[in-house]
Amino acid sequence: MTTTVPLPVPAFPRRLPAAEPQTPYEQYVYAYPHQKAYRLLEDGPLLSDLWSAERLDALSLYVHVPFCEMRCGFCNLFTRTGAPEDVTRDFLGTLERQARVTRRALEARGEEIRFPLAAFGGGTPTYLTAAELTRLCDICEHVMGADLKTSSWSVETSPATATADRIAVLAERGATRLSIGVQSFIDEEARAAVRPQKREEVEVALARLKAAGFPILNIDLIYGIEGQTERTFKVSLDAALAWEPEEVYLYPLYVRPLTGLSGRHAATPEDWNEQRLRLYRYGRDHLLSAGYEQTSMRVFRRVGTAALEDTDGSGISEYNQQAGMVGLGVGARSFTGELHYTTDYAVAVPEVRRIIDDYIATPTARFERARWAFRMDGGERRRMYVLQHLLESTGLRVADYERRFTTRFKDDFARELDALLGKNWLREQAGTLALTPEGMAWADAVGPMFFSSRVRDEMSSYRDR
Structure with a gap:
C-alpha cells in the first residue's frame, strides 16, 4: 500500500472564545463545519487528486436520497416532497453516472477499494419504490463496489414509507440498521409538529421492521413540542420501549427559518428552553432506568447491544463525520483530509427543486471535480x-x-x-x-x-x- 504522507499542520490560529452560551439549543452539531460554510469553487480539484492520499480499504459510502412524502414542520433538511416517478428515475440515472465517475477517481491509484460502512439518508430513502431501492443497491454494489451483505449498513425510513415490499428489499440486501422517525406516538403532538400521522400507522410500520429482524432498530423521538409534558412524553417513551429497540434517539425540537413551524411556536424562548431541558432530563432518566446507556446528548443504546461497527472497531457515533466518506447524490457530502465537498444546498422548496433539477442535468464530466467545498x-x-x-x-x-x-x-x-x-x-x-x-x-x-x-x-x- 502507498504510504500516506501527513498533511502539514500549520500553527494553530488563536481567537477569542465564542460568546457565553445564551441558550442550550444553539445548534445541533452533527458534522463540522456546517454545510453553510461551504462555497462554490471556481476551478475545483479533480476527485482523483483529492483521494490520492486517502486510505481506500476503509471507506464509508453515503447516499443522499432527497425525497420525502411530506415535509415535517421542523424539517430543514435538503429534501423535496411528492417527487413524481420521472424525477426519481432521472435522479437514479444521474446518481449512477456520478457513481461511475467517482469509482474511476478512487481507482486511479490502483489499490483495493472497500466500503465497510454504508448509509442511505435523506430525505427518506424509502420514498423510493421497492424497484428503485433495488436499483439503488445495484448501483452501490455493481458500480461503486460496495458489498452490502458484509457492510455495516444503515437506512432511514418513515412510518408512511416502511411498506412490506420496501422493507423486504432492505432485509434481503443486508441492511443492518433501520432508523425510523416517529417523533411522537400521540397524534395531537404529531400534528402540532406538522407531521400528520396516526399512531396506528406507526405501530404497523414498527411491526414490519421488527418482523424483518434487522440487527439494530432505532426509533427517533422529539421533545419540546408545544403542549408536551413529562406525562405525554412518557407515553411516547413507553410506546417506543415496548418494541425493544436497540437504540432510541431523543431530539430537541428546533424551529428554523423556512420551515413549517417558523414563526408558529407560541412559547417564549425562556419558557421553551426550560421545557426542553426539563423533558430532556426526564427522557434521559427514563431510558437509563429502562436499561439503556447514553452515548451522546441524543443517543441511547440498550445495554448489551453491539454498536454498528466502524473501521477501527470503536463504533458509529451520532457525530457521523469521518475522513474517507464518499458521498453520492445531490446534497451528499464527502470528506477527505484536505477538502470537504458536496453539491449546492438550500431549504426553501423552490431552491431545493432547482438544485435537484440542476443535479439531474449535470454533464457527466462535471462530476470529476469537487465544486461546493470547504478547505480544511x-x-x-x-x-x-x-x-x-x-x-x-x-x-x-x-x-x-x-x-x-x-x-x-x-x-x-x-x-x-x-x-x-x-x-x-x-x-x-x-x-x-x-x-x-x-x-x-x-x-x-x-x-x-x-x-x-x-x-x-x-x-x-x-x-x-
Whole structure:
C-alpha cells in the first residue's frame, strides 16, 4: 500500500472564545463545519487528486436520497416532497453516472477499494419504490463496489414509507440498521409538529421492521413540542420501549427559518428552553432506568447491544463525520483530509427543486471535480477532532489529541477549556476530558464554542434559501 504522507499542520490560529452560551439549543452539531460554510469553487480539484492520499480499504459510502412524502414542520433538511416517478428515475440515472465517475477517481491509484460502512439518508430513502431501492443497491454494489451483505449498513425510513415490499428489499440486501422517525406516538403532538400521522400507522410500520429482524432498530423521538409534558412524553417513551429497540434517539425540537413551524411556536424562548431541558432530563432518566446507556446528548443504546461497527472497531457515533466518506447524490457530502465537498444546498422548496433539477442535468464530466467545498487546515482538523470526541460520552483522550497534532490541547483551547471547567460542564479524569451530565444537557451550546472564526463568518454570510 502507498504510504500516506501527513498533511502539514500549520500553527494553530488563536481567537477569542465564542460568546457565553445564551441558550442550550444553539445548534445541533452533527458534522463540522456546517454545510453553510461551504462555497462554490471556481476551478475545483479533480476527485482523483483529492483521494490520492486517502486510505481506500476503509471507506464509508453515503447516499443522499432527497425525497420525502411530506415535509415535517421542523424539517430543514435538503429534501423535496411528492417527487413524481420521472424525477426519481432521472435522479437514479444521474446518481449512477456520478457513481461511475467517482469509482474511476478512487481507482486511479490502483489499490483495493472497500466500503465497510454504508448509509442511505435523506430525505427518506424509502420514498423510493421497492424497484428503485433495488436499483439503488445495484448501483452501490455493481458500480461503486460496495458489498452490502458484509457492510455495516444503515437506512432511514418513515412510518408512511416502511411498506412490506420496501422493507423486504432492505432485509434481503443486508441492511443492518433501520432508523425510523416517529417523533411522537400521540397524534395531537404529531400534528402540532406538522407531521400528520396516526399512531396506528406507526405501530404497523414498527411491526414490519421488527418482523424483518434487522440487527439494530432505532426509533427517533422529539421533545419540546408545544403542549408536551413529562406525562405525554412518557407515553411516547413507553410506546417506543415496548418494541425493544436497540437504540432510541431523543431530539430537541428546533424551529428554523423556512420551515413549517417558523414563526408558529407560541412559547417564549425562556419558557421553551426550560421545557426542553426539563423533558430532556426526564427522557434521559427514563431510558437509563429502562436499561439503556447514553452515548451522546441524543443517543441511547440498550445495554448489551453491539454498536454498528466502524473501521477501527470503536463504533458509529451520532457525530457521523469521518475522513474517507464518499458521498453520492445531490446534497451528499464527502470528506477527505484536505477538502470537504458536496453539491449546492438550500431549504426553501423552490431552491431545493432547482438544485435537484440542476443535479439531474449535470454533464457527466462535471462530476470529476469537487465544486461546493470547504478547505480544511490544521486548525479546522483539530476542531473537527475535538467535536467528534468531546460530544460523545467516552470523551477526548488528551494524549491521543497531542500525539495526533503534536500540540498541547490545553494550549490550543485554553479559553474554551477554562469556560467549560468553570461551568462544571466538563471534567478531567485519568487523562480524559468528558462532559458532565449538565454539560451533556448543554451539548448543543458546547459544540459551537469550538467553531473557528472563519467558519462562523462563512455561516453568518450564508443566505438562507
